[in-house]
Amino acid sequence: MSEELLRRTFEVRGRDFENAGETSAEVTSVLKDIGVDPDIILRVGVVTFEAEMNVVMYAEQATLSFVLRDDEITIEVTDQGPGIPDLELAMQPGYSTATDEMRERGFGYGLGLPNIKKNSDAFVLESEVGKGTRVCSSIRLNVDG
Amino acid sequence: MTVAAIRDLLQGEVLTGESLLDIEVETAVASDAMSAVLAAPRPKALLITGLTNIQSVRTALIAYMSAIVYVRGARPNAATIQLASDRQLVLLATPLGMFDSCGILHSHGVKGAI
Numbered sequence: 001m002s003e004e005l006l007r008r009t010f011e012v013r014g015r016d017f018e019n020a021g022e023t024s025a026e027v028t029s030v031l032k033d034i035g036v037d038p039d040i041i042l043r044v045g046v047v048t049f050e051a052e053m054n055v056v057m058y059a060e061q062a063t064l065s066f067v068l069r070d071d072e073i074t075i076e077v078t079d080q081g082p083g084i085p086d087l088e089l090a091m092q093p094g095y096s097t098a099t100d101e102m103r104e105r106g107f108g109y110g111l112g113l114p115n116i117k118k119n120s121d122a123f124v125l126e127s128e129v130g131k132g133t134r135v136c137s138s139i140r141l142n143v144d145g
Numbered sequence: 146m147t148v149a150a151i152r153d154l155l156q157g158e159v160l161t162g163e164s165l166l167d168i169e170v171e172t173a174v175a176s177d178a179m180s181a182v183l184a185a186p187r188p189k190a191l192l193i194t195g196l197t198n199i200q201s202v203r204t205a206l207i208a209y210m211s212a213i214v215y216v217r218g219a220r221p222n223a224a225t226i227q228l229a230s231d232r233q234l235v236l237l238a239t240p241l242g243m244f245d246s247c248g249i250l251h252s253h254g255v256k257g258a259i
Contacts, residue, residue, distance in 0.1 A: 017198070017200075018199065020200060020203075021199065021200055021203035024203070024207060025203060025206070028207065038188075038209070042186055042188075042207065042208065042209065045207035045208075046183045046186065046207060046208075049183065049203065049204070049207055050180065050183065053180075053200075103178075105196075105198055105200065106177060106178060106179040106180075106194075106196040106198065106200050106201065106204070107178070107179055107180055107200070109178040109180050109181060111178070111180035111181060111183075111184050112180055114184075115180055115183055115184050118184070
């Protein structure tokens, strides 16, 4: 059985571009402090940063939970937002409903969800239009066996 | 190529990281789309961008990049420079555009990171 070593929960506010990325900075800082493999930290950083930016761009608010176990890291983001009508379309690289304003801020090019999936060993995307979206990413740690 | 050499080639100005200019950079990525940078992160690469908000620095830090060159005379605000300073990330500003910046660096041996 895998053992839970650390659990942190963060609130992410929609439209808060100034602070977007602070959660990923904090999560990666914790992982650096405890000596996690830099390649794993990079993947966790990309997942949390992209997930935060999605919340900031599209949702009202979200809860991001980060759980470190002895064999994997899980990042789960549940937002209150408009939801995604077509999940398959949303996963297509380059597909985006972002506004010009979002793109001027460096995001909204249709790469966020594909980047999250690419860096995940397990990836779940669920959404209900009018209610919100849940993204769950798991990243296995380099444990022998 | 050192960051100092990049500064000289691009007629750049050091915004922070004056003590880190001897860092060697072999590859670079040029984009205003941060997700494109994160799609193929290349540690120790140089980021060339016109995007000056704090997410440019956060992107470079997550991807373990060595330095950012802001093109077209763009400059980040004080909070963005401070974050880079705190995390030992070099920031340069050049009056040159992105195309010229890339061309100059490529002709001097810097390779694309994507």
